Amino acid sequence: MTHRILILNGPNLNLLGTRQPEVYGPTTLADIEEMCVKRAEALGVTLDFEQSNHEGALIDAIHAARGKYAGIILNAGAFTHTSIALMDAISSAMVPVVELHLSNIHAREDFRHKSYIAPVAIGQICGFGAAGYPLAMDALLTYLGEG
Numbered sequence: 001m002t003h004r005i006l007i008l009n010g011p012n013l014n015l016l017g018t019r020q021p022e023v024y025g026p027t028t029l030a031d032i033e034e035m036c037v038k039r040a041e042a043l044g045v046t047l048d049f050e051q052s053n054h055e056g057a058l059i060d061a062i063h064a065a066r067g068k069y070a071g072i073i074l075n076a077g078a079f080t081h082t083s084i085a086l087m088d089a090i091s092s093a094m095v096p097v098v099e100l101h102l103s104n105i106h107a108r109e110d111f112r113h114k115s116y117i118a119p120v121a122i123g124q125i126c127g128f129g130a131a132g133y134p135l136a137m138d139a140l141l142t143y144l145g146e147g
């Protein structure tokens with residue numbers, strides 16, 4: 001069966017490329033999407049790629065993923081460090097989630113060390129910049145037994 005996976009990006013990630021390039025690199029979200037589409041073709045999976053700046057929209061996307069996607073790769077941006085509601089959505093959705101960050105959140109400010117996503121994710125990838133996206137796809141497919 002061809003897996004369908006969702007890559008879900010949270011607040012401010014639409015600004016990648018111009019947003020603090022010294023932290024997040026020069027790659028735009030459109031570049032990352034292109035990279036992920038190529039990886040999806042190589043892995044033989046169907047990919048949807050979304051971004052929202054709104055917590056409720058991200059929660060709705062996670063709810064809607066139930067029964068539709070084999071897994072989600074989630075870069076929740078700053079909501080990672082604040083959102084019990086996103087954590088609860090993941091716990092309720094019964095869809096495996098890989099937590100992803102471009103930067104190494106553990107090497108940054110203290111408030112970024114706390115992740116509400118980590119306890120309900122199957123694992124976390126951070127610190128590899130844009131390359132973390134295809135790595136997260138590989139990790140998810142390995143988890144699903146297809147990697």
Ligand code: DQA
Binds near residue numbers: 011078080100102105
């Ligand atoms: C981020 C890390 C978060 O702490 C930050 O708020 C972001 C981006 C990352 O991809 O490195 O918006 O999720």
